[in-house]
Amino acid sequence: MIALLKPSYRDGDTVDFGAYRVKLAVNPRARGVKVRIDRMGNVVATAGKPGKLADAVAFTRTQHDWIVKQLDKCVQAERFTPGQVLTIAGLSVILAEKAGVISPRLVDGQLITSGDEATYARRIERWLRQQALKALTKETDAYALKLGFTGVKSSLFDAKGRWGSCTPARKAIRYSWRVILAPPSVLSYLCAHEVAHLRHPDHSPRFWAEVTGLYGGDYRPARNWLKTEGQNLFKYQ
Template sequence: MLTRLFRGRRPPAPDPAPDYVDVAHAGSVFRVRVVRRAGVKRFTLRVSLATGTATMTMPARSDIAAARRFLDAHGDWLAQRMQSVPGRVPFEPGALIPLRDVPHRIVHWSGLRGQASATVDAAGAPIISVTGEAPHVARRVRDFLQAEARRDLSQAVARYTRALGVPARSITLRDTKSRWGSCSAQGRLNFSWRLILAPPLVLDYLAAHEVAHLRELNHSDRFWALTHELCPATPQAEAWLKRHGSLLHRYG
């Protein structure tokens, strides 16, 4: 992330900023999303490793010419950051997909009927076996992964709610980019289905984290003490998410 302080006299109200700005650098062109925000004093440039989206946040009263100068000055950083975005891995035959952190190859059997399943091939290598017509492979793989995530999360949540003696109102799976889980004041738990791609200890930790919110709807010391009590592997799971979590969004 890059920042630059905006200084000087308060300028007149600027013209509306465009939604995107194209930045040319070393023969490549990068599209940057523009966000103008009140109260911001710095130009900020970020590249999401989850989506590959470049976003510049700019002071509300700064002009777009200054924003372009900022982007042009940091074209090299932007290019390097965009090159570090992991490539997408679609749910298609032959693709390697982590299931509970174990690589599984997608195998399509067009002449068969049945549900997708995790099994092994003739050589004993892990595969996700998918049947049905080719256009439905991606949807079938996603449905299978979401079903596996729901099963694992439901079991983990049930275990932790029994330990605390507090019920969860519901469990919902989503595909969020900014958070892996959440807990509402009504006791509704939300999780990213992509946790099924991570090591089991990570999914287990997120279940413990959100269940702990059923008692402590905050991030106080008491909350973290409770989370560590429920899941002693909390530090390892958080370290894994910090290092590898964004890579889970490259699949599908």
């Protein structure tokens, strides 16, 4: 019988976990393996010696929910307030306030509504959710049709640290509404990614080839944007 070899890692390596990256560290004083979030919000997996780094990676995979919760705490919550400048669907928009305007409206680069602090923020978020669902549904339907799928249900969710999920059996895809604050190319990539899961419920080479075909080119810049810049969007709550 041929023994399966564990992946080889070195001190200082970085492992891509999708929603975040994990830095590997060797500490001779460490007992067993552990994972922590440092002061800068980096995920660090530690082992007592290099030969145990593979075990540290395996252990880290079991701690995904805990890691996401800790990363959420690293992002200071921020409400939508008048005067903020947001990038919405690629456009620079200033949040503005005008008494009596209940339903937000976009006029000359200003998104206008009214209300006390909580009401104002809630109205802006509701409007952003509406715009996100429209854009995501349009992109999703177009990509799904390319693969021969119709009747795909797009919806929004509020999970922190996750951008999307796909349930192929139900032809259901859920997205984070915050992606409307990302560049349009990133939103398109996210839709291509989740639609590709309708056919490939994994991250195999065939899956990534499908993403490339749907997206129409190199998806890596958009994927990297989500990894490096996307976490900052979860501050809006």
